Amino acid sequence: MKRALMISLLVLATLLTVPATAGATALTWRSLPTGTDAQFRGLSAVSRHVAWVSGTRGTVLRTVDAGRTWQQVGPPDTAALDFRDIEAFDANTAVALSIGEGESSRIYRTTDAGRTWTETFRNTEPTAFYNCLAFWDSRNGLAVGDPVAGEFRVLATSDGGRTWERVTGLPPALAGEYQFSASGQCVTVAGRKDAWIATGGSTVARVLHTGDRGRTWTAAQTPLASSESAGVFAVAFRSPRTGIAIGGDFATPANGADALALSHDGGATWREPVTAPAGYRSAVAYHPFLPTVLFAVGPTGSDVSLDGGRNWRQFHDGSFDSVDCTRDGACWASGARGAVGALTLG
Template identity: 60%
Template sequence: MKRPLIIGVLAVAAASTLAVPASATPDAGAAGHGPTLTWRLSPTGSDARLRGLSAVSAKVAWASGSGGTVLRTTDGGRTWSRTSPPGTETLELRDIEAFDARTAVALSIGPGDQSRIVRTTDGGATWTESFRNAEPTAFYDCLAFFDRRHGLALSDPVDGKFRLLSTDDGGRTWSVVPSDGVPPALDGEFAFAASGQCVSVAGARDAWIATGGGSKARVLHSSDRGRTWAVSDTVLASNASAGVFATAFRDRSRGIAVGGDYAKPDGAVDALGTTRDGGRTWQKPSSAPKGYRSGVTWHPFLHTVAIAVGPTGSDITLDEGRNWRPFDAGSFDTVDCAADGSCWAAGEKGRVATLRLGF
């Protein structure tokens, strides 16, 4: 199928999905509403909770999670191989960033030396540890790459400021970013290691940090690959279990923040915001997902389309986040779309799925 045809079919399907009432069941499209979007589950043979996900293409994807689990498929999810790094059986690999079928960087979370970064260049046959945290008060949550060489990893605050690592060699080595360009953290403020999306990037130099836990849910923005940051309040709720869990930016201006309260996943709290100025100001949508959402991604071809996921379902927007409709009731923690237009989701009990059209 040619790329323009894929775009057209997806646009029709998404439009039909938004026409379905908010109370519709996941297969409502088959009942006369035309084509809809659905997740097609891909049996992984794992029962790990998979909060890390990196979609490379329609054929290749990586997922990571509890028990040091790393999974990889090279055939579109028909089969999965477990390629877990040795010695990580007790660790939570909450984030993974892959560049192709052979190269990936994974992050384990936790206090002290539980926070580690490992890297493979042979499809997971072997792994090299490139960072082990020696700061007892640091707790790394997520990482993101601008390109194959430049990336950032984020820790909760150390000495009152969020701590960052940077790499310029594809994750082979990491160095602590000086904290003088980072604004002070609020009391109780931290990042949520829920989906690998508490730090996100767009283009070659712009990055965003999502926060919660304090009196306000905030987003920090850097336009110089993490050296200096500006901070803004969002419209999302914040408390010890609530805040911004993930951001996704179409470009350096247009972005979406999702979150809510993970302790009340069905609660109708302020759980989503949009920005058109790079995160300086945030607006509430006209309609929003009903409950906590932990992951969000833009579709690479349909520039106004984004998908959000959480434990109570998945939602889609056609208008850059102003209006949302549910299209699946299954539980997922994270979502990612590849450059070729394929979209993947992952979550509890080894659940991984690819986005498909339903008729």
């Protein structure tokens, strides 16, 4: 197994370091037409065959044939909602989150491939705004939202999203601090109990961490730029110790300064890498088989790192909002104007 992984990494490294020539093989995103112009910030890839995307105008699409065809399976009467995140467990079961103040923030659940949906949460606080979902397994997960009166809004489920309970005891929010719902990755999980929440909007960008499924939390400052339009947009962890925070300033998308940091102690401390992507990036994912390989996407391009995030190289100049890799080795991306891509060498 180790030999196969090393060979795969060597092949990928060679393809990325050898200059592209006419007819040469290169890493890229293969376009998978969806037949819609909705913006898909929500993406949950189950396998190389099955994926779900969610976005504007109440749109939720599902494929079971590697993106050759897509079915519109969104909840009925939700055309006014923006589904910024979706978490799918298989071809039939998914939980989708719509964003917005007040009752626009809702959670829906399906167990029959989107033929029917159950609304399992509707926000009743006028100024609360939920942003992202993440699940440890098919039963246990979190939904996270912006602060109200200085307290972050976090919900927990232990029954697969059928019911939700408020989580309290998070560190107080800083003035102006909030989360970004740019990719569904402002919260991530690893292992059985660890979770991290990304923030921005204030004078510093932070990452909040729990090691006990939300009972207790700590906060750590990152070196990422932070302002009303800047901060940590996405977090990903390969293990409870090793992770990445990525973002930047969406108001200046070509500026990649102070937009990425790495942690090797569970998010307690963060350090900037040797090089970083050339612009703001809204999402990041670890390759499932190659532990030092990561992919990042944003409006000005996609980048890959072969050394755990220390150095980066752009391989695609198109726009995507989210990226997700599956246990069987497939990586998917989604974005504006109905864009969905599958990572390929070609």
